[in-house]
Each structure stands twice: as structure tokens, then as C-alpha cells.
Amino acid sequence: MSANVVIVGGGHAGGQAVASLRQGGFDGDITLVTAEQSLPYQRPPLSKAYLAGELPRERLLMRPSAFYEGAGVDVRLGIEVTGLDAGHRSLTLSDGGQLTYDHMILATGGRPRPLPCPGADHPAVHYLRTIADVDAMRPRFVPGACIVIVGAGYIGLEVAAVAIKHGLRPVVLEMAPMVLARVASPEVAGFFENVHRGAGVDLRTGVAVSAIEDRDGKAVVVSTAGDRIEADLVVAGVGLLPNVELAQAAGIDCDNGIVVDAFCRASASGVYAVGDCSNHPSRLYGRRLRLESVHNALEQAKTAAADICGKPLAYDQVPWFWSDQYELKLQTAGLSQGYDQVVIRGNMAMRSFAAFYLKDGRLLAVDAVNRPAEFTLAKRWIWDRKAPSPQQLGDDSIEAKALAV
Ligand code: FAD
Numbered sequence: 001m002s003a004n005v006v007i008v009g010g011g012h013a014g015g016q017a018v019a020s021l022r023q024g025g026f027d028g029d030i031t032l033v034t035a036e037q038s039l040p041y042q043r044p045p046l047s048k049a050y051l052a053g054e055l056p057r058e059r060l061l062m063r064p065s066a067f068y069e070g071a072g073v074d075v076r077l078g079i080e081v082t083g084l085d086a087g088h089r090s091l092t093l094s095d096g097g098q099l100t101y102d103h104m105i106l107a108t109g110g111r112p113r114p115l116p117c118p119g120a121d122h123p124a125v126h127y128l129r130t131i132a133d134v135d136a137m138r139p140r141f142v143p144g145a146c147i148v149i150v151g152a153g154y155i156g157l158e159v160a161a162v163a164i165k166h167g168l169r170p171v172v173l174e175m176a177p178m179v180l181a182r183v184a185s186p187e188v189a190g191f192f193e194n195v196h197r198g199a200g201v202d203l204r205t206g207v208a209v210s211a212i213e214d215r216d217g218k219a220v221v222v223s224t225a226g227d228r229i230e231a232d233l234v235v236a237g238v239g240l241l242p243n244v245e246l247a248q249a250a251g252i253d254c255d256n257g258i259v260v261d262a263f264c265r266a267s268a269s270g271v272y273a274v275g276d277c278s279n280h281p282s283r284l285y286g287r288r289l290r291l292e293s294v295h296n297a298l299e300q301a302k303t304a305a306a307d308i309c310g311k312p313l314a315y316d317q318v319p320w321f322w323s324d325q326y327e328l329k330l331q332t333a334g335l336s337q338g339y340d341q342v343v344i345r346g347n348m349a350m351r352s353f354a355a356f357y358l359k360d361g362r363l364l365a366v367d368a369v370n371r372p373a374e375f376t377l378a379k380r381w382i383w384d385r386k387a388p389s390p391q392q393l394g395d396d397s398i399e400a401k402a403l404a405v
Contacts, residue, residue, distance in 0.1 A: 102270060341358040
């Protein structure tokens, strides 16, 4: 009898694992168990085109239901895996069922970090992770409404941009002194702050939420600056907690995610972890990473599937990410943490530039705004650990593809 695989979690990573297993020739049973009611779908549009009402729900699906039927996959929607016995390779399900596995892929993703203040359970407070989250906030996401967005990371800023487009009145509160504080330089953060303020967003940095009170059904957001903002809708985008509890309770190593090796193998035999929930070694950056991006979720799923198919190939890639705000396409490659030099190429005022992050002359990362050529080239330079000189990078009179390494 051939081996079976159980995939826990049907996000980008879980969905890709199914496809890659079959593409890799795996012909045993595959069971996909996921807590959500939907087949695997794309999350990025949730804070972009889907929130804007420009993309119908069915277009969010990664693959149609016919794909899973054709692949012979036992898909269990709306079912949570509640227990894992890694010794006996068995799982307990929320519907009372049990499964056993030869290989299991944990693709459990993460959940929004809750707002840590009194009143955070007010009905006007919403989070943005699932289709259901967007649908739940939609009745309040109407022209003229005041929306307070807590956290100016990518999701918070994307929601602000859509809110402006839809005639809402967004107020963004960011605890750090600048937006995108975890990922961008002050130059790039300053650019996005100007764009949002110019579009009409009331953006306040260095301000946290101290409490949320109720006034006749509306939320009153009390800030650490002493302001009281009456809001129809509060959207919190203050980070993600990886879903590691299942693994942790089973004694599997976890440390800011489920700890895996270069082949996405976790510490228990037969168990893999991929996507937002996993923490992997990066050869490129010489440290462990837990990434939250579509690219990482897809590529790790391919890595685990390849290992199960007996064709192991270590996961070793340049991380990349994108964000859409207004007419701006931000594309980020690499990780900028630890940089000691930023080189700006292009023109921020024209909304077309690339910010290169270097450390000791080595290119670590790029933030490219409406500059796809620089993004693509930089991804390769980061991988090759060889890049043009800072002088060349900053000289926009040299065509990007003519930049010499
Ligand atoms: P998830 O998508 O979180 O999927 C995990 C699934 O597992 C969920 O359905 C969950 O319900 C289920 N699950 C968890 N525990 C269990 C259990 N015990 N039993 C059964 N099921 C379980 N990335 C980009 O690269 N670019 C972007 O522009 C971008 N925009 C984004 C916008 C938004 C609003 C959000 C929320 C994310 C965005 N991301 C973006 C991040 C990207 O979507 C994620 O990194 C990616 O979806 C992670 O996929 P995943 O499969 O690892 O986890």
C-alpha cells in the first residue's frame, strides 16, 4: 500500500502542497483538512481588490474544486485538527474523526495578533485575515464612515488606500515613529507617509491605542496622545501570531514558528511545516527566518512535497513580497535588516524609484516602487551576492539593464 499524506491547513501553502505532490508523482492518498469553509484561496486581494469590491469571491480561489476532485484529494472544509500524536502519527479532528498519516504537512499559517487594550472586543473592531473577516466588516466599510486603522504595516496602509478610494475617512494610528517600521528605511517610510497624507489619510505616527470605549454602538478609540476618535469601524493590523499550538502540544520544536530544516522537515518524524507557521534556516542571510509571504508559502510547499516524493531539494531563495497602494506597486526583494547604507535610484517625487539596502557594500534588499526592472535585477544580484557599485546603483541615467556587476 502506498503512503498517505495529511495536509493541515488550506491556505496558499496547503493548496500548493496538494498540487506539488501530484505533480511530483505522489500517487498515495492525500487529505486536506482546513478550518476555513473555503477551498485554498489567495489572501493578498483581501486588503486590495476584494475589499474594494473589484474582485468576486470565486476569483479568489487558487484552483477550482474540479482540480481537487481530479487529483483525488479528500478535502475536509470547516474542520479543525485539534490534536496531534506525533508518536502514533495520528490526528484528532473537531468533528470527532481521526486520521493517521505517513507524512503530514503542517500549513497552519497564522492569526491576527489581537489588540492588547481594554475594549478590543467592541463589535466595531475587526481584523483582516480571511474572506469571512472582509465580509464581516463590509457593512461598516461604506462611504463617509470613519475608519480607524491600527498599525501602519502593509495591510494597514493597503486598507487606508482602499478606504480613501471608497470615500471613507481613514485615520491611521501607528505606535512606531514611522510607517512600515519593521521593514523599510526612513526614506521609503517617509515617501509612503507623504503619499497617504496627500491622498487624505489622517496618519498619526508615534501614537498607540490605549482603550476602545463604546458610545451608542460606535467605537471611541482613545489614543496614547489623548485623542478620542469616534469610529464606525476599527481595523487592527498589528501583526501575526503563527499557529504553532498543535505542533507545540505534540512536543515538536517551535521557536517563533515551527522549527524546520532546509527541507521543511520538523523535529518529529514524518512531519513538515511550511508557510507562515514555519521557521527555516536561510543560507543567504545566515540566520533563521519566519516569513509571511505568498512566495515563501508556495516555495516551501513545493520543497516539502519534493522531499515526500523522494526528490529532496533544499529551500534556498531570495524572499520577495509586494504591496499595492493607490497606483503604486511596491515590490520588495531580500531583507533589509542590518543595512548600513541606502541608495535611492530614481525620483520619489515622480513616484518611480528603487531603494537599495546595503551592508558593508553587499546588497541585502531592494524596495522598488513602480520599478519592476530594478526589482527583477536586484533579486538576482542579491542571490549572486554581487551587485553594481552604490554609485552605479544611484545613477538613474544608466539604464537598469545596462548596470554592470
Ligand atoms: P494561511 O494563509 O494563514 O493558511 C492557513 C490555513 O490553515 C487557514 O485557512 C487556517 O484556517 C488553517 N488552519 C490553521 N490551523 C488549523 C488547524 N489546526 N486545523 C485545520 N486548519 C487549520 N503576501 C504577499 O506576498 N503579498 C501580498 O501582497 C500580501 N498581502 C496580504 C494581504 C492580507 C490581507 C493578508 C492577510 C496576507 C497578505 N500576504 C501577502 C501574506 C500571505 O497571504 C501569507 O503569507 C500566505 O497566505 C500564508 O499562507 P499559509 O498557507 O502559510 O497560511
